[in-house]
Amino acid sequence: MAIRIQVTFDAAHPPTLGAFWAEALGYVEDAPPPPYTSWDEALDAMGVPLDQRDTAYAVVDPDGVGPRLWFQKVPEEKAGKNRVHLDVNVGAGVPRPERPDAVRARATELEALGARRLYEKDELGSFWVTMQDPEGNEFCLQ
Template structure:
């Protein structure tokens, strides 16, 4: 039985490119290059029928370590809490006030990008900050 070497995380969304660019900023990812044979995304889009334009977008970790993120347009909006979410791990190895400060600094960086701070969970030792992305998908700063 072979092990899985690569995987991508797929987001259903209303505006694939906008959401992808948000996550590029959050994670330090880069947009995927346009499809083969096209110098720019706009060149590719012009070749697509209207209903297929802006239907998807992708981004990846420039180091090649993290998974590819794929964003696909769907007609329905978000209806319930995510069953899966991303944890943005900025406080690994930190505890107490030092951990809380690192998480709060990341929260302060993401709010101007359009993220929503839901609440701060802190018990004096461990901390987590649940947030929403620009389309209302839950994620945590951990």
């Protein structure tokens, strides 16, 4: 049995949050179902009204390795700390002494996209920056 994982985010504006995570992870917008060549074409055929086209959004790993990320619109705002979060390894292959600078540089790039840096940790041989995405979901860069 093949198992595929999808990570689902509740969001105020799925396309905006999905675009952030696509940029953060090197993902792309999920393709519309065949035979459609665009989401507008697919949603027109499905009869989805224009005012409801921001209710969901998905991004995928272009290499087909990582999980699909699904963003669904919810009416309530985020409340409290995430019980699950993503760890994004941006320092893989970087020599240990250079990792903090590489991680900090990527954190700065993500801040320009709307993320917020919360704090840094350097302990037990690991360095990471804990951040929030544009809607307040916590994640770590390591």
